[in-house]
Amino acid sequence: MSRSGNAEDLRRLDSATAHLDAPFAIVDLGAFRANAAAMASRTGGKPIRLASKSVRCRRLIEQVLAMDGYRGVLAYTLPEALWLAALGTSDDIVVAYPTADQTALARLAGDATAATSIAVMVDSTDHLDLIEKAAAGLTDPHQVRVAMDIDAGFEALGGRFRAGARRSPIRSPADAVALAEAILSRPRLRLVGLMAYESQIAGVGDNPPGRPLYAQAIRLMQRKSAAELADRRAAIVAAVRRLTALEFVNGGGTGSLEGTSAEPAVTEIGAGSGLYHPTLFDAYRGFTGQPAAMFALPVVRRPGPGSVTALGGGYPASGPGAPSRVPSPYLPAGLRLDKEEGAGEVQTPLIGPAADSLKIGDKVWMRHAKAGELCERFSELHLVDGTAVVATVPTYRGEGQTFL
Ligand SMILES: Cc1ncc(COP(=O)(O)O)c(C=O)c1O
Numbered sequence: 001m002s003r004s005g006n007a008e009d010l011r012r013l014d015s016a017t018a019h020l021d022a023p024f025a026i027v028d029l030g031a032f033r034a035n036a037a038a039m040a041s042r043t044g045g046k047p048i049r050l051a052s053k054s055v056r057c058r059r060l061i062e063q064v065l066a067m068d069g070y071r072g073v074l075a076y077t078l079p080e081a082l083w084l085a086a087l088g089t090s091d092d093i094v095v096a097y098p099t100a101d102q103t104a105l106a107r108l109a110g111d112a113t114a115a116t117s118i119a120v121m122v123d124s125t126d127h128l129d130l131i132e133k134a135a136a137g138l139t140d141p142h143q144v145r146v147a148m149d150i151d152a153g154f155e156a157l158g159g160r161f162r163a164g165a166r167r168s169p170i171r172s173p174a175d176a177v178a179l180a181e182a183i184l185s186r187p188r189l190r191l192v193g194l195m196a197y198e199s200q201i202a203g204v205g206d207n208p209p210g211r212p213l214y215a216q217a218i219r220l221m222q223r224k225s226a227a228e229l230a231d232r233r234a235a236i237v238a239a240v241r242r243l244t245a246l247e248f249v250n251g252g253g254t255g256s257l258e259g260t261s262a263e264p265a266v267t268e269i270g271a272g273s274g275l276y277h278p279t280l281f282d283a284y285r286g287f288t289g290q291p292a293a294m295f296a297l298p299v300v301r302r303p304g305p306g307s308v309t310a311l312g313g314g315y316p317a318s319g320p321g322a323p324s325r326v327p328s329p330y331l332p333a334g335l336r337l338d339k340e341e342g343a344g345e346v347q348t349p350l351i352g353p354a355a356d357s358l359k360i361g362d363k364v365w366m367r368h369a370k371a372g373e374l375c376e377r378f379s380e381l382h383l384v385d386g387t388a389v390v391a392t393v394p395t396y397r398g399e400g401q402t403f404l
Helices: 007-016 029-040 058-065 078-086 102-110 112-117 125-136 173-184 212-241 254-261 353-357 372-376
Strands: 024-028 048-051 070-075 093-095 118-122 144-149 154-156 161-163 189-196 248-251 268-271 293-304 307-311 328-331 347-351 363-367 380-385 388-394
Touching (some): 058 070, 070 268, 112 118, 112 144, 144 173, 173 189, 212 248
Parallel strands (some): 048 070, 144 189, 189 248
Antiparallel strands (some): 307 347
């Protein structure tokens, strides 16, 4: 269902990796860099805060942070943020999701570098209590930087229809002011930013293949949601800015770089998926990136004419258990998964005209549905530049770090 690659890419990738035994994962640096530059050119000059969950490889995160247009990390857990700060990957890290981890919060409040480099996300006074509790046992805790998460979901029909991730209960300017005042009243905390991520726009392709009516419905919802959110986000930001100065207002993602960055109230975009350009991001009208992250599986047997079986491959992506979440055959073109078996735990049958040209021992190239999750399956990424592997770098998992 996702697009296939071309014969020249197949020759190039096969030849660059001829010395490697599959399964393995690669990042095609030409595509990766082109995607990074294209993303940065679509934000009207506003910086992209790199969503690390969508990369999960420190060396690649550091490469992107060194590029124009990128500033800071949008991390996914506090232990991850502490690790990145300690290693010097960034001194500007926002943890995008709330934490209840008392040990990590105590480490944050107890360490000067961490406390100045990291902001944690809150959306309720319960989060504030947890931070204060974790810091209470320390002799001289540092102030903890916090950011407020705002619900950016779309609601219609009096709340009976909702699109967008269920995250923060903070939705109105009054909600935001009440929480901001609670933060400002606690001297151990410092409010530094706001975040409002519109997953129903940034993470939902408006051009789902073979579903024209659903596509129309998505586009209508996204138009209405963007208009509603622009006004609400501006009102919330203005109301909180009347109480305190903010360092940042974060919004958007790979699928909404232009739209979100055009809102005056937003100062930065949080994005990362577009770097690897997994299959879920094929379904957008607004942009086309290049597939940059792939994994190779070895063909290990041939059940009969028109099919081969590859070893491994069952790496589904998180989210609703839908067909869009399974990996897709990419190269050679002309292969598809077997509907009965899908991508299997230990083997993946591949069907189609290209199967008969494959020999046992050949590689098939697959794409993951999401971005960084691929790195939870491999301990290293081979970096292909043109026709050669120029480096092999550890994923988070390869560094012994499996945060989620
Ligand atoms: C808070 C937040 N911001 C931004 C993003 C967008 O990230 P990406 O562009 O990597 O899909 C996400 C993705 O889930 C997110 O949770």
